[in-house]
Amino acid sequence: MTNGGYVLGGYLVVFGSLIAYVVRTLLRGRALSKQVPPQDRRWM
Amino acid sequence: MTVPEHTGSRATRILGALTLAGFAAVLVLALVVSPPDQVQGDAARLIYVHVPVAIVMNLAFGLTAIGSVGWLWKKSRWCDTLAAAAAEVGVVFTGLTLLTGMIWGRPTWGVYWTWDARLTSSLLLFLMYVGYLVVRRLPADVDVRNRRAAFVALLSFVDVPIVYFSVEWWRSLHQSATISLNTTMSGTMLFTLFVSIAVFMVCFAWIVIHRFRVAWLEDEVEASGLANAIAERRAEAFAR
Numbered sequence: 029m030t031n032g033g034y035v036l037g038g039y040l041v042v043f044g045s046l047i048a049y050v051v052r053t054l055l056r057g058r059a060l061s062k063q064v065p066p067q068d069r070r071w072m
Numbered sequence: 073m074t075v076p077e078h079t080g081s082r083a084t085r086i087l088g089a090l091t092l093a094g095f096a097a098v099l100v101l102a103l104v105v106s107p108p109d110q111v112q113g114d115a116a117r118l119i120y121v122h123v124p125v126a127i128v129m130n131l132a133f134g135l136t137a138i139g140s141v142g143w144l145w146k147k148s149r150w151c152d153t154l155a156a157a158a159a160e161v162g163v164v165f166t167g168l169t170l171l172t173g174m175i176w177g178r179p180t181w182g183v184y185w186t187w188d189a190r191l192t193s194s195l196l197l198f199l200m201y202v203g204y205l206v207v208r209r210l211p212a213d214v215d216v217r218n219r220r221a222a223f224v225a226l227l228s229f230v231d232v233p234i235v236y237f238s239v240e241w242w243r244s245l246h247q248s249a250t251i252s253l254n255t256t257m258s259g260t261m262l263f264t265l266f267v268s269i270a271v272f273m274v275c276f277a278w279i280v281i282h283r284f285r286v287a288w289l290e291d292e293v294e295a296s297g298l299a300n301a302i303a304e305r306r307a308e309a310f311a312r
Contacts, residue, residue: 030113031179038175039103042121042168043095046275049164053282057079060289068292 079285087278094271101264109261115179120264122172124272125165130232131276132162133201137229140222152218153291155225157283159204161276166198181245189242193235200228214291 029035080088102120109116135158142151173191174184185191204224208217239248257265 030108031115034175034179035103035114035117038118038121038172039099041171041175042125045164045168045171046279050279050282053279053286054079057282057286057289058077060286060293061077061079064289064292064296 079282079289081281084278084281087274087281091271091275091278094267094274098264098268098271101267106261106264107258112180115176116261118172118176119261120268122169122176123265124269125168125172127269128272128276129162129165129169129197130236131273132158132165132280133197133225133229133232135280136162136201136204136225140225143218143222147215149291152222153284153287154280155222156208157280157287159201159225161279161283163198163201163205165276166194166201170194170198186245188245189238190235190244190246193231193238197228197231197235200224200231204228 098120102117106117106120108114136155139151139153139155139158142148143155170191173194177186178184204221207224208221210217210220212220238244239246
């Protein structure tokens with residue numbers, strides 16, 4: 029693959045960043061959910 | 073009925089599963105099935121991530137603008153929370169648009185960065201929405217904070233069409249619109265690109281729903297913290 033380093037680097041940046049952001053968001057959601065009464069976190 | 077201590081639901085689980093399966097398909101299509109470009113070679117495979125994240129970026133800031141109008145018009149907390157969630161996700165996708173563009177630029181233009189109209193207006197967009205997120209964190213009454221944020225969001229949204237049309241309005245190193253009726257892309261490449269765009273949109277919906285719920289919970293915690301502080305002050309005053 030020509031320019032393989034750039035291609036793989038680009039894909040790693042995108043998927044690595046998205047995974048990190050999703051994990052951070054889900055963990056924050058779990059932490060906050062414990063502080064909020066159940067009636068205030070009934071998702072539609 | 074027990075309420076789970078997380079931001080997931082049946083809808084998000086379906087979207088999450090679709091996203092993961094979709095990304096697996098995109099990787100196979102983009103890195104294995106799709107042929108290299110006649111001019112750019114394998115570097116052109118970056119189009120399957122660069123263009124979709126750029127489209128999602130526009131979608132995110134469009135949602136932020138709609139949510140902001142919703143707040144200014146109806147004073148809807150739901151709209152403001154949607155605007156905040158979409159803006160943060162939009163900033164992430166703008167950052168990815170800039171980074172993938174820079175990585176693609178090096179093998180095709182010979183440089184990671186140039187002060188080209190498309191690149192400069194995209195960087196400005198990123199900075200303006202980072203500013204939006206900063207405005208949301210400034211200490212202020214909720215109504216004041218939301219109104220300020222809505223105005224900043226609508227002002228920032230002006231840059232979205234400027235970014236899109238920058239390649240037509242000014243001389244630019246950046247290529248013109250990738251998807252058009254006159255496209256010269258092969259069928260497999262075009263198919264891969266459309267699949268990738270669709271999967272990134274599903275991913276965006278998945279992340280925004282979770283981020284919306286996190287933002288809603290943040291407001292709840294902040295409001296309950298404020299209520300507790302007021303109650304403590306009152307108790308102290310009565311005790312004297």
